[in-house]
Amino acid sequence: MRFAGLSAAAALVLGLAACSGGQGAAPLYPQLLSAAQESIAQKRTRKASAERPPLTRAALNDVQGAYIEVTLERSGIFAYLFHSAERRDDSPGRVVQWRTEDNVTLSLRNGVLIATRGLGGDVVSSAVNVGDGVTGPAGGGQKVHYIRTGDLSERRLALACDLRDLGPETIEIVELRYSVRHLQEDCTAAEGGRVVNDYWVDSRKGIVWKSRQWAGPHIGYLRIRRLTE
Numbered sequence: 001m002r003f004a005g006l007s008a009a010a011a012l013v014l015g016l017a018a019c020s021g022g023q024g025a026a027p028l029y030p031q032l033l034s035a036a037q038e039s040i041a042q043k044r045t046r047k048a049s050a051e052r053p054p055l056t057r058a059a060l061n062d063v064q065g066a067y068i069e070v071t072l073e074r075s076g077i078f079a080y081l082f083h084s085a086e087r088r089d090d091s092p093g094r095v096v097q098w099r100t101e102d103n104v105t106l107s108l109r110n111g112v113l114i115a116t117r118g119l120g121g122d123v124v125s126s127a128v129n130v131g132d133g134v135t136g137p138a139g140g141g142q143k144v145h146y147i148r149t150g151d152l153s154e155r156r157l158a159l160a161c162d163l164r165d166l167g168p169e170t171i172e173i174v175e176l177r178y179s180v181r182h183l184q185e186d187c188t189a190a191e192g193g194r195v196v197n198d199y200w201v202d203s204r205k206g207i208v209w210k211s212r213q214w215a216g217p218h219i220g221y222l223r224i225r226r227l228t229e
Helices: 008-017 030-045
Strands: 067-072 078-087 095-099 105-109 112-117 123-127 141-148 154-173 176-189 194-202 207-214 221-226
Touching (some): 078 105
Antiparallel strands (some): 105 112, 112 123, 123 141, 176 194, 194 207
């Protein structure tokens, strides 16, 4: 169940429906599975752009465990990932890993992307500016990504970033509204190029409810939204 693949939307949903994540999570609800099966049937008879199966809050309320939705912005292909592990290390913040059932993973440190696996041209690791007890990026400064460029090689990419607080906003995710602050990271590389990352942060709950984050030149931007707590 990779992000890149012919049955993109439907196959990813079907794969996730069979998995359970982390703290005894239940399979995803029948409504989502049914929508995916219908989507597959349509794709057998005609080519069509991938459409998201409809989500409702009533259905999400029956899902056990934490899930995120991740979209590859360039292609529109998306997947649902479950909370699979978390840890602390010598760097500030808490690392949470999110996973599909066939081991495509994203790792976030306090909600800031630090690694991907299984997408091709992956972010091997990252040094990011976060702080203990701070949700999202803690400030500007240097951000360093190590990008996979071949089977055994990687490239160091350093970015100089400024962090701006764009103020309070109210966002909606599947019928629920959240009061957040919109943080924006504006980054440039020494060799040229600009990256802009956005985070919608709920500091009270310690959750980045939504973000748009750059995952290197191959993957491009990821749009991430938290579906369940």
